[in-house]
Amino acid sequence: MPSAHNLRRIARHFDLSEADLFADHAEFTRRHILNQKRTASGPVDLMIGPFRDQTQTLRRYLGFYHSHFQTPTWDGLILRSLIWIYEKDGYVMSRSVERVVAEDGSVNQKSRYDGMVSQRGNRVYVVEHEMVRDGSIVETILTPSHRQQVKYLRGMTIGVAWRPHISPYTSRSIWKRIENKVTLREALKACGVFPAQSRQIDPVIRKYLSDPSDSDAANVLY
Incomplete structure (x- = not known):
């Protein structure tokens, strides 16, 4: 188990809270993967998406x-x-x-x-x-x-x-x-x-x- 200091550094590096590091798989997926996908498919991305990576x-x-x-x-x-x-x-x-x-x-x-x-x-x-x-x-x-x-x-x-x-x-x-x-x-x-x-x-x-x-x-x- 990393020290408290290293846990804070890891969380900060990945833009997470320390509690996120201890969340179970389902909860972590809900917070950081599903929510991110919803954000990425918003109105702006709907219009900008076809113009990316061209x-x-x-x-x-x-x-x-x-x-x-x-x-x-x-x-x-x-x-x-x-x-x-x-x-x-x-x-x-x-x-x-x-x-x-x-x-x-x-x-x-x-x-x-x-x-x-x-x-x-x-x-x-x-x-x-x-x-x-x-x-x-x-x-x-x-x-x-x-x-x-x-x-x-x-x-x-x-x-x-x-x-x-x-x-x-x-x-x-x-x-x-x-x-x-x-x-x-x-x-x-x-x-x-x-x-x-x-x-x-x-x-x-x-x-x-x-x-x-x-x-x-x-x-x-x-």
Whole structure:
């Protein structure tokens, strides 16, 4: 039997009371295992759980992308935003920045979204929160078309448009990885809105967003 001094040290090390060390097996299980499981399955864990332990799975997706999608806010145009996928404290995080100025200068949109990323099966889920008071929640679901290719990530975005009135929308979404030689300033400057057939938009992206018969789109959506 350890001395009283050593018992206190053992209890302190395992964050237990000295009485816990003498509890029978059933009582110890009830106090410290079952209760711990109940705590772990609370509301916060319900949402955070799917995003834990994703670093190794998603490592090849870390980096910067241009996201392209269409929203009623900019009807008939393609919106290009900057997205950063990075690792922090064991989680894979996202940060999206939108910068748009209307041609007539009437609208100057600057938005930032922070979120988390998880892979389930062959789908990558990005759930983001707009970083303003009462900001909207946006979800993007992506399907990598090839295991070794992450130049393009195709999928769908679900969000909330703020023009002409606040309403939910869905859009095809396609991300294009930004090459290492492109500076962050250049990548941010390239953001904005573009006509659907603009030559400033990669032909692969134009086709995916505009062609319902695109086989890659069908593979993602179904």
